[in-house]
Amino acid sequence: MPEPIIHMEDVHKYFGRVHALRGISLDVQIGEVVVILGPSGSGKSTLLRCINHLEVYNSGKIIVDGILLKSAQNINIVRREIGMVFQSFNLFSHLTAADNLILAQRTVRRRERKEAEEIASNLLAKVGISDKADCYPGQLSGGQQQRVAIARALAMNPKIMLFDEPTSALDPEMIKEVLDVMLVLAKEGMTMVVVSHEMGFARAAASRCIFMDEGQIIEEGTPDRLFSAPTQERTKLFLSKVLQI
């Protein structure tokens, strides 16, 4: 087994008196697509946000790309290698789509303007919205905004992409356009950790599914195994509710 790119060991996280993560241990290999499922409040988003240190874990160990997060001299060096896509897109609303992609390339990667613009236009083409390059986020639909957000993260050439419920804030007809982009990324071999309830995406792209409840990993396995033959009662209960719909 090669060295995992994400290594989590007995991670605990508290929000005041709420014990949000209760001893999470998880390894993600390069090129893996891990989909995390679970009811709301189960700690899925917290787990994801701990990986790029948006939430600071209280105890345990998280090693990303060989760097132990707690002792990282400069967390920004780790973060630039981790792309993050949020449920609420979080595009910079005062910048056009293209400038959203260019800003961090210039300030963090220190790329020349011309190079950054070229990368931006290539990525906007890749996610299928070249024609919206000069639009502000407020002028784009939710699906378009989320695709810009994915492109913005990709512009940093990350080694890992984290998706925090990327389709939960979208109208049904826009979900597919975002999932299609994510599928392409998965096929290209991007290492991805995805918090999502999109079973179709999990089946099509996930190398592993993880079911979480009350801050713990209850069960994990390939999507087919987990969906068709869950071994834990809580997983069965959750899947029976989700798959009904």
Add this chain to the structure above:
Amino acid sequence: MPLKDLFKNPGRVFSRKPAGTTAPPPTPVEIKFIPGAEPSARLDPWWWLVAAVAVLIILLLVLKSDPYWRILLFVRDGLWITVLLTVVSFVFILILGLLGGLGRIAKNPVIHLVATLYVEIVRGIPLLVQLIWWYFAAPVVIQSLGRVLHFSPLANYHSSAIFLAIVGLVVCYGAYMAEIFRAGIQSIHKGQMEAARSLGMTYLQSMRYVILPQAFKVVLPPVGNEFIMLLKDTSLVSVVAVADLTRRGREFMAAHFNPIEVWTLIALLYLIMTLFSARVISWLEKRRSYER
């Protein structure tokens, strides 16, 4: 429907159907965003008020040039002092306010405490008292300090009244401005900061390129309000030996004793400046809007 018709006749889009009738099938309206085509791009009708006051002043000066023209000539240098005080102070107020605002939201407890103490103390003391303190007390404090430390530049410290007046205005207004900036920064959704940080930007880069540009748009109306208040409050410096518009008016009145004409003209001069500033600010607000 073409955009310009939409603004001419907004009732067509937003009208409610009358009770008891069936609604006609809704006409799909495609709203495009065309910069400059919004109704706000038209000339603001409140410019007429500015023009009216300007005409009134000119009429007084022409039709009753004695004493109005003489008063104007006499207070002219005070007018420039008032403008200078306002503009120079405001630049430093913005800088101090920004630093104070950032200090108020800082995680570092020392910076937070210093910023909070500054705001709380300064806001609790009347501006007039602060101006008098800076003019009469501060130089003495600095001189005594210099004597204790045997440091002659401080011991022989002297300063112009106008400099101390600017310090007083900046320190006082900086505290209010700090609160405005703090509120503006906090009004920006925290997801914006998280997105910037998750891309590897530092805290300062995220502030500089993501949060502040958006916050500036939010704070523009209250900041403009502060500018107008400052313009009026500069009249308080007339009690600390600064020959501003108000003080020059008092001097003229002391010599000629015609309070009605002097204070009417002074009031109108302040009014035209504040009305004009208000229009410029409101123009800036509209110009800086982008789609959200």
